[in-house]
Amino acid sequence: MTAMAETLDLLRLMTWLSPAFPVGAFSYSGGLEQAVADGDVRDAGTLQDWLESLLTQGNLWNDAVLFAEAHRAAGDADRLAESAALAGALSGSAERHRETMLQGEAFLSAAASWPHPVLEWLGRAAAYPVAVGAVAAAHGVAAEAGLAAYLHAVTSNLVSVAIRCGVIGQRHGVGVLAALEARIVGLAAAAAVSTLDDLGSATMRAEIASLRHETLPTRLFRS
Known part of the structure; x- marks a missing residue:
């Protein structure tokens, strides 16, 4: 890949996973708002622990595996449809299902540019990680790079949730993201070579x- 192509991939990832990309991510907390209300997340340290758990053992890990599967399936309409169906079925609650499907639908609509x-293979809606993974592959973005950008984006959104809930300030939020960088890079590499057998959460x-x-x-958030 040429330097120009790599730069183009970077620009597209920055656009697709920017807070300004119209997927409505700011409306969702993935249950974090409840964790704040329960006192499970109350400062930067507990927020970091919560996010690390989601990334390594929770729904964010499963999303990364589903992203990778969609990335591999992007050239096969039937396999891609199976990935999309599985991702929708794995949502653990009505709010999680609505969150991933509505963000995926909004992403696909905006990605029509x-x-x-x-x-067309994905149709009007698909779970968010499947939508991003398939579109990234379709435009030649490497799985590992796409995964790193995706995981960073969703983690950043959850840090923003904690800031809006008043448990941390912006400086501590940046500190949490900095502390999670190595973890996100490692998980992106692991997820890029994962299979559906690696799905699972605890x-x-x-x-x-x-x-x-x-x-x-x-409630401030829809999930």
Whole structure:
């Protein structure tokens, strides 16, 4: 790959996974708002622990595996459809399902500015990691680079959630992201060579928080 092609890939990832890209990520907390209300996340240290658990043993790891599968399946419409169906079925709660499907739908709509047949194969909606993984592959973006950008984007959004919930300030938020850099790079490399056999999570408290968020009396976020 030429230096110009690598720069183009970088620009596209920066655009697709920018907070300004219209997927509505700012509306969702993935249950983190409930974790804050419960006192499980109350400062920078507990936030970092929470995010590391999601990345290594929770839904963010599963999303990375599904991203990688969609990336490999981008040239096969039937396999891609199976990946999309699996990703939707793995959502652990109604809010998680709505979160991933609506973000995926919004991503595909905006990604139409970069036309490719993969958009027709995916249809109007697909789970967010599947949508991003397939579109990245369709435009020649390497799986590991795409995964690193994707994981950084979703983690950054959760840090922003914690800031808006008032448990940390912006300086501590940046510190959490800096502390997670090496972890994200390592997980991107691992997920890039993963298979569907690597799916699995053990973050029961996070899943319960996502379920309980549905009845949280006062909410800033949709999940």
